[in-house]
Structures are given as C-alpha cells and as structure tokens.
Amino acid sequence: MFSNSVIRASSAITPARTRFAPSPTGYLHLGSLRTALFNYLLAKGTGGQFLLRIEDTDKKRTVEGAEEGIFDTLRWAGLQWDEGPLVGGEFGPYRQSERTELHRKHVDILLEEGHAYRCYCAPQRLEALALTRKHSGQSTDYDRHCLNSPPTASAAEPHVVRLKAPVQYPAYHDLVYGTITPGAQSHDHAIGAFEDPILLKSDGMPTYHLANVVDDHFMNITHVLRATEWMPSTPKHVHLYSCFGWKPPKFVHVGLLQDTQGKKLSKRTGDVFISEFREKGYLPEALNNFVALMGWSHAGESDILDIQKLVEQFSIDGLTTGNTKVEFGKLDYLQKQYARNRVMGGSGDKEILDAVEAQVRKRFGEKYLPYLQKLQISLFV
Incomplete structure (x- = not known):
C-alpha cells in the first residue's frame, strides 16, 4: 500500500518490525487504538x-x-496487520496460548542456569507473609523460602516458577525518555x-x-512501542533478555x-471504547487523526492528516514525554473536515447520512424527521 519512498529519517532508520499485542479481555479503547x-x-x-x-x-x-x-476494530480503522x-505468517502461531511449549522450554533454560526457581508456597503462606510484613512496615515481597529447592525435584507438585531478581535490574535506553x-x-x-x-x-x-x-524475540520484533504504564516492567524484560543471551529490541x-x-x-468522564465512537458515526480517518495527535507532534502546517500523510510524517523523534x-x-x-471531504469527493455520503439518521432515531425515536435535516447540515458546516 505504501512505497518505500515515504521512509523518513528518524530514530528508526531501518525497516521496523512492530507488534500490537492486546489481550482479549474487553473492547479496544482510545489508548489501545493509539x-x-x-x-x-x-x-x-x-x-x-x-x-x-x-x-x-x-x-x-x-x-x-x-x-x-x-479484528473488526483494527480493520475498521484501516490498520491491517x-x-x-x-492472515498467518512465518513466525506464528500468533496467539500466545498456542506458544506455551516454547515458553515452558525457555523456563527450563532459566531453571537450569540458575536464573529462576520453583516455588511451592501455598497461597495461604504467601498471604500470611505479606500481612505480617505489612504490619511491621516492611516490604511485602517474597522471602525466597523455596530458592534452594532442587531444580528437578517435585516438578509434579503444584508450583510456580519465579525469576531470581538481581539486586539491581540493568539500565536501558528508551527512545523517548532516554x-x-x-x-x-x-x-x-x-x-x-x-521481588x-x-x-x-x-x-x-x-x-x-x-x-x-520470548515471543518478541522469536518474532524478530525490533521496536516495542507501548504506553508508559509498562515502563516498570521493562527492566525485568531487559534482565530476561540478558539471561537468555539475546539482544533486546528498542523500547519506545x-x-x-x-x-x-x-x-x-475512563467511562465515567466520557466515551473511551472505539465501539462507542463507531456507533455515534465517527469516521475511522477522523478517529485515527485524533489519537495520532495525542503525544506526537509534527512539522506540518495542518493537523488534518489522513493515514497516508501520517505514514509519511510519523517519526519517533516527534513523540513527546508526559501524559x-x-x-x-x-x-x-x-469529524466535520473528513465528513466534508467524503461528501465533496463523492464517496461515503450514504454511510454518513445513515449514521446521522441512526443517532437521531436513537435520541428522538420516530419523531426524528423534524431534526434530521438540521443535524445533517450541521455535520458538514
């Protein structure tokens, strides 16, 4: 869809392999779309x-x-993977639940090399430990009660595997935060x-x-771009890369x-789910343009940036720090700009008007007709 002629000089000057990795635990929201x-x-x-x-x-x-x-939301937004x-690919499967054999194999490597250990502590013991330490004003982290359990002993008993955290996790470079x-x-x-x-x-x-x-490594991901809420986890990930002897991707x-x-x-302060914006008739190009401007600045003269222009102008160097x-x-x-563009271009008229009519019906019921023309006009003014 896009030619190599749009490639820009930035912190990513070589072809990047990126991934969007959501959990199927609900609807995608504005932050997810961004x-x-x-x-x-x-x-x-x-x-x-x-x-x-x-x-x-x-x-x-x-x-x-x-x-x-x-799947539906990404395709509606025009973000085809x-x-x-x-769609498949040579680095699949692309559901983590189908990659557990690979994950367990690498847990075994960590166990064998002393970077991890099995923990057999019952939930009741862990709860009592945390409560006791909390009352004494201490950290509620684990006490390594199971650290010296033989790596191959009692593997059939219920247990978890813990990472043996270092005294200090390694430093890393973030392309936005340094x-x-x-x-x-x-x-x-x-x-x-x-910990x-x-x-x-x-x-x-x-x-x-x-x-x-493990999955980012074996899928050859070059850049991990995600929200700052994951920054506290990144040192753990960098340490794991080191344990495996792998080069970490670039973090953004x-x-x-x-x-x-x-x-x-949050929902309490306004719409947050993409499905809600779709139901209200917002166009995907308007919503993409909207979220692109959150935390990213560009050198262009206009903020009206369709997907082609966003691809041409986007640069890691334009990402800003802070919320x-x-x-x-x-x-x-x-929305008005893109709706006008669609109508002037002779495309999307019916889609836009159907969305308007649906919203008027929802608000006014069968008495919507007197309001329809007024709302249609305001959409394009």
Whole structure:
C-alpha cells in the first residue's frame, strides 16, 4: 500500500518490525487504538511489518467475542496487520496460548542456569507473609523460602516458577525518555524481601513478563512501542533478555491518556471504547487523526492528516514525554473536515447520512424527521 519512498529519517532508520499485542479481555479503547496506530505507522513508515499478536494466556479474564472485536476494530480503522491471526505468517502461531511449549522450554533454560526457581508456597503462606510484613512496615515481597529447592525435584507438585531478581535490574535506553536506571534493592534484599516475579503460573501458563520477551524475540520484533504504564516492567524484560543471551529490541514508551482534570481516561468522564465512537458515526480517518495527535507532534502546517500523510510524517523523534489530556472538541472538528471531504469527493455520503439518521432515531425515536435535516447540515458546516 505504501512505497518505500515515504521512509523518513528518524530514530528508526531501518525497516521496523512492530507488534500490537492486546489481550482479549474487553473492547479496544482510545489508548489501545493509539498504540496500534503508532506501531502501524512506525512499521509502514520504515518499510517494515506490523504484526498482531493476541496475548490470551489469562483464560480467567478472557471475554467471549473480544478477539473478534479486536479484528473488526483494527480493520475498521484501516490498520491491517501483515502477520497475525487470520492472515498467518512465518513466525506464528500468533496467539500466545498456542506458544506455551516454547515458553515452558525457555523456563527450563532459566531453571537450569540458575536464573529462576520453583516455588511451592501455598497461597495461604504467601498471604500470611505479606500481612505480617505489612504490619511491621516492611516490604511485602517474597522471602525466597523455596530458592534452594532442587531444580528437578517435585516438578509434579503444584508450583510456580519465579525469576531470581538481581539486586539491581540493568539500565536501558528508551527512545523517548532516554536512559532509565532502576534503583538498587539492596535494603529489601538485606531484610529478606525479594521481588522475584512469577514467570510460569501453577496452571502451566506463562505470565506477561516471560511470554512477552520470548515471543518478541522469536518474532524478530525490533521496536516495542507501548504506553508508559509498562515502563516498570521493562527492566525485568531487559534482565530476561540478558539471561537468555539475546539482544533486546528498542523500547519506545508513550504517555497515558487523561481527562481534562488530569485523571485516567475512563467511562465515567466520557466515551473511551472505539465501539462507542463507531456507533455515534465517527469516521475511522477522523478517529485515527485524533489519537495520532495525542503525544506526537509534527512539522506540518495542518493537523488534518489522513493515514497516508501520517505514514509519511510519523517519526519517533516527534513523540513527546508526559501524559496527554484528551480534548474531544478536536475530534468533532476533525469529524466535520473528513465528513466534508467524503461528501465533496463523492464517496461515503450514504454511510454518513445513515449514521446521522441512526443517532437521531436513537435520541428522538420516530419523531426524528423534524431534526434530521438540521443535524445533517450541521455535520458538514
């Protein structure tokens, strides 16, 4: 769809392999769309590939129909993936639940090399430990009670596998935030408190930390672009790459989306799910343009940027630090511009008017006719 002539000089000057990796636990929201869009733009703008991977290892939280909703939403937005479910690819399978054999194989490697250990502690013991430490004002992290369990002993008993966390996780470079150096945990370790995150759950399924690293490596992902809420996890991932002897991808973190009061964007403060914007008749090009401007700046003269222009202009260097307050007035402005463009171009008239009529019917019922012409006119003015 896009020629290599659009490739821009930026922090990503070679073809990027990016991935959007949602969990099928509900509807995609504005933040999800922005993450998918930025990954798509980075890949297309550098002549690379955009992958879709479904992270469905937490079966308790999986919502029926959510996976199909992800496919439908991305296609509606015009963000067709090059590899992933429904389209295939040489680095599949693209559902994490179908890659568990690979994950377990690499857990075994960590166990054999002393980077991880099996933990047989019952939930009751862990709860009592955390409660006791909390009351004494100490860290509630694990005490490594099972650290010296033989690597191959009692593998059939219920257990989890924990990462043996270092005193200090390695520093890493983020292409937006610069060098990030985690603090040392010397004090916690001195009092017998160790983070030691779980890598493999008692049901044999991997946690996010393990599956994320293993799958990104074997899918040849070059850039991990995601929200800053994942920055605290990144040092763990960098450490895991080191344990396996792998070169980590480049990390790109973008700020969170907030309401006008600086709080996390939520249903209480306005629409957040893409399905809600679709139901109200917003056009995909308007919504893409809207979320692209959240946490990214460009050198162009106009903020009206269709997908082709976004691909041409997007650059990691334009991503900004900090969170972004969402102003929905901008979306309405963009909607009018794109609706006008569609009508003037002779395409999409029926789709737009059908959306208008549906919204008027929803608000006014069968008495909608007196309002329809007025609303149609305001859409294009």
